[in-house]
Amino acid sequence: MEIKRITLPPLAGPGDVTTFYSFESGSARSTALSTMALLLAGRQNATVPVLMIDFDTAAPGLHHYFERPGERPGLLEYFQACRDHLRLFGRGAAARDDAALARQVLEAVDWEPFVERVDQSRPLYLMRAGRFDDSYGERADQFDWDGLFEACPALFRCFADYMAQRFAHVLVDARSGRSAAVSICTTLLPRRLVAVFTPNQGSLDGLSGVVTRAIDYRCSHEDEQRPLLVYPLPSSIDSADVQRRLLWRRGDPQRALAGYQSVIEQLLRQCYGVARISLDSYFDEIQLQQIHAVAGGEALAAGAERDCDRFSPARTFSTLLDWMSGNYFPWQSHAEVRLCAAISAARERLGRGITTALSLPLAHDLYQLGLLYRGNGRVDDAIACFEESTSLRQRLLGDEHADTRATRALLAVLLRQQGRTAEARLLQELLVDDCARLLGTDHPDTLAARAALAATLAHAGEFARALGLHEQIIEASERVLGCGHLHTLDRLAGQAQTLARHGEFSRARMVYERVLEGRERLLGSEHEDSLRCAQQLAALLLELGDLGNARKLQEGVAGARERNAGPDHPATMQARELLAEIMAAQSDLGGVRAMLELLAKSRERCLGADHPDTITSQTRLASTLSEQGDLDAARRLQQKLVDVHEQVHGSDDTHTRDINMALASTPSRQGHGVDARKLADSVQQGGVRRSGILDAPDSGDSLGHKLAQLQELIDQRCEREARALADSLRKIVLRRNVPALLRLRGVALIKQVYQRNNDKDALLAFAQDEVSALQQALTDAVGGRPVSVR
Incomplete structure (x- = not known):
């Protein structure tokens, strides 16, 4: 039978190859592929050529969606021809160059007889699984995909590139489960992987294994180091059972049940090495409902454009294309x-x-x-x-x-x-002049611009001018808007921040209390502005030593954050961290332990076990457990930290040795002095003694003055000088006699310097210094000496 030649619209550049995979539920996978193929082929006035490849030779089905008869050859026959040509060409000199051999074979095998057009209104094409004659089952079962890969490992990668030069989109329907054919489809062919999964642990585990192997293979094989974008697609979602749907997605922390979102977020963090990932927005949009057409594999694609209301699966697929078309990450x-x-x-x-x-x-x-x-x-x-x-x-x-x-x-x-204070100040001074000239000195926009300038002046250390400007702004705001107006309260909050930065804590407290009362009255006690003000006031009360009121206030903030944002939200973790510090100042080690346990679990869930913030929380927790006398729990947690540190930084890293030393002290307190000495000796042998840094004397200038110098160096982008000063201050700012707010400022500036240098090791080291300071403060608190832990 003569094959009609295929004429395709020209491409501006190479196309994309996308594999659709599911550990189970092949009908949902094929429905997703066929529907998205139809949507893609209809774009740009139906001029986008799309090829579907049915790689599920064990249970082929894509041809059913388009009612095509089964007499044409397809994928199986195509790669049988490639295998035959490999045997022929493999004897020549080209066999020495794997990629060249693959290209030679692909040029020799005409692909067009194996591809058919399945929609006459748009350029949509199909390479079916094969010719469905009496011998198909035997041929499909006996085809050696492993042997074909071993004969020419570059063949499948070059095949994907070869077809992407002819089609804007190549969509591959992979078989379910695990096999050599699955590895070809998920690891060697695609740039993007749509991973379909269903509401059960087996489906999630299977998907995780395939994704991890695909990315690990690409990272470990030089010829395959190409990006792979993974787009998870939950299917069989029961939209009518709201409680069950939410439980499956979000899980239940109280019952130690993980939802699929947290499992996949953790998978993507590990695979891509990204510290913080949230799929909230993605899974708000991408959920495939449990309907008969999807479950039964019916021809949903035929009316995709006409069925795009908010209840239709086509709406989900169209939205998924928003991410895929621009190659955006799912956490965007x-x-x-x-x-x-x-x-x-x-x-x-x-x-x-x-x-x-x-x-x-x-x-x-x-x-x-x-x-x-x-x-x-x-x-x-x-x-x-x-x-x-x-x-x-x-x-x-x-x-x-x-x-x-x-x-x-x-x-x-x-x-x-x-930290670009000079640039900010120039912009704000010009803005104040423009607003005053155009709108008048008492216009709300002018007052807001002047308030922003006052904050910048305070940031630069010009407190006298900043406080004078605050007074003028508040007087004008009260006169024009009234004492209880929200804008007036905002101006007062700015003044309180400057007063606290300047060290006028008593005045700052009175202003913060006025702002908090006004915001709670107008907005409610759990509004974001009210909670932020309450937390600022709690930190100030901690500095002033009013620990009872500080704790009561911060407990309310932490409770509201958890109710409104959830236990793992960054604002909730920040609120818990401050509450733990207040409890530590009260010598309430039981309360500190409870808060740090919650923090450690949240950060491990959200950031991963090897993130510096997670390690910091767990190290603090280990210190608290040790001080409480729960030495077994402390030792287990310290051993976990040692394992993580050694895995990431190696056994000779400074802070790996520090944790080992802490671990060595635990068996000593448990009465195992010999074991402790052995461990301590092994740690000492692995490092060099350090001295003189912690006890370096102050040069005579005040710490506040040095921090102002550091801020100026940061603003002027004097990177080398700023780094040297930051290194010299890192121990000083953590001393116990440093006021908490001054310590906060110093810690923030030093971290800013390290972040600008992109020095993650320095950041982690500084975080460990903070932990050591907290550990000593907790020891003093147990001994009855009240300290401020910050």
């Missing part, structure tokens, strides 16, 4: 993905010179993306967005336009947070 929020896609499209159109009118929507999207990054703590990314948005708005709207002023105001605040 849907809002970020859409904004990035819009920004990328606008830049492309502007690059072709269509119209400068696109610049205003582009500036707006950049502003919104900057706000999103700011909320996620990605300050550098937010600054880049605000800088570009400001530039566009200044050129199109002018410096005096309200939108330009709003972007400049946010940019200045972020520059200050990053």
Whole structure:
């Protein structure tokens, strides 16, 4: 039979290969692939060529979705032909170059007879599993995929590249379970992997194993070091049973039940080496409901575009394409993905010179993306967005336009947070002048700009000018808006922060109490602004030694954070950490232990066992357990920390030895002095004695003055000088006689220097120094000497 030649629309660049895999539930996997193939082929006025490959030779089914007869050859026959040509070409000189041999074979085997068009309204094509004649089952069962790989390991990688040069999207339907064919589909072929799973532990375990092996293989084999983006797709979700659906996704920490979201977040953290991952936004959008069409593998794809309301599976697949089309990570929020896609499209159109009118929507999207990054703590990314948005708005709207002023105001605040105080101050002074000239000195925007300038002045150490400016702002705000207005309370909160930074703790306390009372009255006690103010006041009370009121206030904050945000939210962990420090100052080791146990579990779930914050929490917990006399628990936890440290940093690392020394002290206290001495001797043999750093005397200048010098060096970007000063101050700021708020400032500045240097080892070392300081403070507290632990 003569095969009609295939004519494809031209491609601007190589296409993408995506594998769809499921440990079980093959019908959901094939339904997802066929529906997404139809959606992709309909894009750009139906000019995007898409190829589907049915690699599930054990249970082929893609051809059923498009009602194609079974007489054509397909994947099995194609690779049988490749195997035959390998035997022929393998005797020649090309066999010495694996990739060259693979390309020679692929050029020799005409792919077109094995591919058919399955939709006449769009360029959608299928390479079926094979010709379904009487011998198909025997041929499929006997085909040696392992042998084909061993004969030419580059064949499958080159096949993926070869087809991606002809099709914009190549979608591979992998078989379920584990086999050589599964490894080919998940490890060798794709750039993206859609991992379908169902609500049971076996499905999750199978998926985790396949994903881990695929990424490990690519990392460990030089020829295969290519990116692999993994997109999990939960299927068979019972939307009617809300309680069960939430339990399966979120789990139940009280019953030690892990939901699928936390399991997959942990999997992706380990595979990609990313410290903090949240799939909240992704799984809010991507859940495949349990419906008859998906479970039965019916031809859902046929009406995909017409069935795109919020209850349809096609809506889920279309949203998943938002992430996949731009190769975004699943932990990027849907809002970020859409904004990035819009920004990328606008830049492309502007690059072709269509119209400068696109610049205003582009500036707006950049502003919104900057706000999103700011909320996620990605300050550098937010600054880049605000800088570009400001530039566009200044050129199109002018410096005096309200939108330009709003972007400049946010940019200045972020520059200050990053230590670029001089740049922030210049922007804010210009902004104050513009607002006063355009709106008047008492306009709320002018007052807000002056308040931001006052905060920057305080950050630079100009407290007299900053406090004077605060007084003027508050007087104007009370006169124009009233004493109880939210904006007035915001101005007062800024004054309280400056007073606390300056060391005027009693005045700061009175102002904070006024702000807290006003916000609770207007917003409620569990509003974000109220909780933030309450925590700031609790930290101040800790510094003043009013431990009872500090604890009562912070217990309310921690409880509200857990109720509203959950036990693993960063704000909840921060609240618990401060509460633990207040309890330590009260010598309540039982309370400290309870808080640190919660912190350690949360951080291990969210960040992984080897993250510096997790190690810090667990080291603090081990110290507390030891001081409480629970030496067995302390020893187990210390041994766990030693194992993690040795795995990540090696046995000769300084802090690995420090933890080993702490571990050595535990058997000594348990009465096993010989074991303790042996362990201590082995630790001492592995390192060099250090001296003179902890006890280095102060040069005579005040610590506050030195921190001001450090801030100036950071602002001026004197990296080498800032690093030297930070290193000299790292022990001093942790001394027990240093006021808590001054210690907080010093710790933040030193960490900022190390982060700028991208020195993760220094960050971890400094965190361990904090732990050592806390351990000594706890020892003193047990001995009856009250200390401030911060």
